[in-house]
Amino acid sequence: MSMISNHLPTAELQALDAAHHMHPFTCNSELSQKGARVITRAKGVTLTDSDGHEILDAMAGLWCVNVGYGRDELADVAARQMRELPYYNTFFQTTHVPAIALAQKIAELAPGDLNNVFFAGSGSEANDTNIRMVRHYWAMKNKPSKSIIISRHNAYHGSSVGSGSLGGMSGMHAQGGMPIPDIHHINQPDWWADGGELSPKEFGLQRAQELEKAILDLGEDRVAAFIAEPVQGAGGVIVAPDSYWPEIQRICDKYEILLIADEVICGFGRTGQWFGSETLGIRPDIMTIAKGLSSGYAPIGGSIVSDEVASIISKGEFNHGYTYSGHPVAAAVALENLRILEDENIITHVKDVVAPYLAEKWQALVGHPLVGEAKIVGLMGSIALTPNKETRAPFEAEVGTVGYICRERCFANNLVMRHVGDRMIIAPPLVISTDEIDTLIARARTSLDECHEILK
Ligand code: PLP
Numbered sequence: 321m322s323m324i325s326n327h328l329p330t331a332e333l334q335a336l337d338a339a340h341h342m343h344p345f346t347c348n349s350e351l352s353q354k355g356a357r358v359i360t361r362a363k364g365v366t367l368t369d370s371d372g373h374e375i376l377d378a379m380a381g382l383w384c385v386n387v388g389y390g391r392d393e394l395a396d397v398a399a400r401q402m403r404e405l406p407y408y409n410t411f412f413q414t415t416h417v418p419a420i421a422l423a424q425k426i427a428e429l430a431p432g433d434l435n436n437v438f439f440a441g442s443g444s445e446a447n448d449t450n451i452r453m454v455r456h457y458w459a460m461k462n463k464p465s466k467s468i469i470i471s472r473h474n475a476y477h478g479s480s481v482g483s484g485s486l487g488g489m490s491g492m493h494a495q496g497g498m499p500i501p502d503i504h505h506i507n508q509p510d511w512w513a514d515g516g517e518l519s520p521k522e523f524g525l526q527r528a529q530e531l532e533k534a535i536l537d538l539g540e541d542r543v544a545a546f547i548a549e550p551v552q553g554a555g556g557v558i559v560a561p562d563s564y565w566p567e568i569q570r571i572c573d574k575y576e577i578l579l580i581a582d583e584v585i586c587g588f589g590r591t592g593q594w595f596g597s598e599t600l601g602i603r604p605d606i607m608t609i610a611k612g613l614s615s616g617y618a619p620i621g622g623s624i625v626s627d628e629v630a631s632i633i634s635k636g637e638f639n640h641g642y643t644y645s646g647h648p649v650a651a652a653v654a655l656e657n658l659r660i661l662e663d664e665n666i667i668t669h670v671k672d673v674v675a676p677y678l679a680e681k682w683q684a685l686v687g688h689p690l691v692g693e694a695k696i697v698g699l700m701g702s703i704a705l706t707p708n709k710e711t712r713a714p715f716e717a718e719v720g721t722v723g724y725i726c727r728e729r730c731f732a733n734n735l736v737m738r739h740v741g742d743r744m745i746i747a748p749p750l751v752i753s754t755d756e757i758d759t760l761i762a763r764a765r766t767s768l769d770e771c772h773e774i775l776k
Contacts (some may be wrong), residue, residue, distance in 0.1 A: 326360045328657055330370040333358050338450055344479070358729070362389035365749045365756050367443075367736070375734045378746040378760050383553060383585045383700070384616030387660050388751040394660075400441040400651035410439070410646040419646035421560045422655045426609070426624060429658070434607060436630035439622045443584035443610035444478025447547070448509035449607055450633050451482045452640050453623065453633060454473050454545040454578050458697055460632045466544040468502045470534050470577075475508065477547065477582055477608070478553035490555075501621030504538060506530040508552060509560035512693050512704050512712055525559030532571045545578035546571075547604075550596030553585035553747070554739035559695040565600045576631070578605040584621070585616040588612030589750050591662055591698035592671035599697065615657045666750050679756050681761045688768050690722075690775075700747040702740075705771075715742060725774055729767035737764060 324336060334355025343356065358370035365388055367375040380386065401418060408416050413689075423437040430453055437452070440446040451469060458466035471477065473488035484492050488508070494500060509527040511520045518526065535543050546568070552558040552606060571578040581604035587598025590612060593599045597607065605628060611620030625633070644650070675698045681703045685692045692706035704720050707715050711712030711748050714723050723739030730737040730744075748760065 322363075328372065330356065330358055335372060341557055362717045364388045364390065365752050372445075372528075373734055375731075375736055376735045376748075376756065376760055376763065378748045378764075379736050380710060380747055381616050382611070382616075383590070383613035383747045385663075386588055386590070386750045387585055387657055387666065388749040391410075391615075391660065392654055394615070397490040397652050397656040398649050401649045405648050408648060409643065416646075416648050418651035418655065419649040420768060422646070422651040422658075423767075425655055425658055426613075426622070430624045431595065431609065432597055432603060433627040434604070434624045435627055437622050438625060438626040439620065439642075439651070441619050441642055441644040441647070441650075442478070442621045443582075444480040444483040446479045446584075446608045446610060446623050447483035447486055447641055448480050449623050450545075450547070450580050450608060451486065451639060453474035453625070453629070453638070454580070455607070456634050456638060457578070457629050457697065458544050460635060460747050461722070463541065465541050468504055468538055468543045469529060469580075469746055470504050470506060470538075470543060470546045472552075473505045474555040474558070475505075475549060475552060476548075476675055478584075489727060504534060504659065506534050507553065508558055510552075510556075510558045511561055514643060518731055520561035521563045527560075529566045531568060532575075535571070535575050535577065543577055543578050544577070545742050547580040547582060547608075548661065549582045549584075549698050550586045550600045551591065551700060553700065553718075553745075555741065557695060557700050557741040557745045559565065559697055559702075560600075565602055574736075580604060580606045582608040583613075584608050584610045584699065585747065588615075588658075589667040589670055590656045590700055590747065591700075592667065592675050592707045596697075613657070614650060614654040617657065618647075618648065618653040619644070620650035620654050657743070661750075664751075669720075670750050674750075674752055674754060674757060678752075678760075679759050681757065685764070685768070688765070688772075690726075690772050699750060699752070700745075702743045702745045705742045705744065718752035722771065722775065723748045726767060726771040729770040729774075730763065733763045733767050733770075735763035735767065736762065737767070 338351040360370050361368045367377050426437050427435040444491045455467050471486045475488045477483045477486040485503045488505045500716050511523045515523040583595050587609045591599040603624045607624040614620050677695050682696045685691045686694050690705050692709045693706040694703045719741045723742040727739040
């Protein structure tokens, strides 16, 4: 039996980790010089590491721990479900109560006619489902040529070959033969980086109209769907100008292109409503969900599908599924997580209390010499670091150098804030209090000051 435990010294844990553990999105060879940070426990919004530091997690893990850490109810439900029925599948006309109950609850919460759920184990798997489902949908409607899915550069839709192809991360596409065929990318609505002399409104319209141009160039009869995150998360919390989404919706309606809203980050309260699509006025045909669905306590994702799409797919057998589609333990945990979000009015707490409170303090960061713009929707925000606020110029150093310095200062000040290039981003647990927001902002300011000093 392994003797590795929290009681081992940090250096020993780091050495063992570097020796055997290949980390995602990490240069693993660096880990043997600079060990990984070892997180040992967490409660509320606070992580504790193996050296006893108490760190405010302004990223809710990977944007997922919506109800905060340390909720015993979720552990109890998982234990109970494991004892009763730890596993059974949902293939071949079988089902179980957790999957039935969770699908019913999601259908109740989702807007419009999004009443049908196909479960997956993660957001990546759910987006792979979406690729197959929209192509199959059009084939079933006797339009098999409609197979192209339009997405956006710098979008993140997951890390499997399919979902990574949907995403527009150039670093990912440079490795492993992505994108797969029939995925087309248009530009993202990032006014700060690309808006030039245009007003945000003009720029938002122009970027949305790239979708129309792509549909016309590729051929209406070849395009199956458009996929986007309501607010781009991993791309740097890019909030589109207000003019963007109404124009996207108009174009999807006009050309009968299925609209897939990737709600993996925005779903389950992050934007101050159950779904980001509601906050941004989007009417999707399919929503991708994961993360906040279980607050990260169990791996589960899925696609919420409109009645129209589901009715076509359901006409025959959809030859697709995962061993863990609707996993009973994950489903039971997710259901309990939704109960907590609902019973404790956590989404109202976001919308009426902490989002407005954080927004004011976050936007005030533009007074800092390094901060060009501050964007925030609900509890997901970003600041753009710049040497010149007027021209919105990038730093002379390679993109990401300054962001990395700032992130390291945050760690040193017991704050997890992530950097995407030279944007700093946050997405704290939804249960964060106003006092904890004060701590977050104070630590962010200290870290920005220290970063500014280093650059002098
Ligand atoms: N879609 C979005 C918008 C995401 O942010 C992520 C993960 O960060 C994914 C999909 C992929 O989800 P997973 O990591 O659960 O596969």
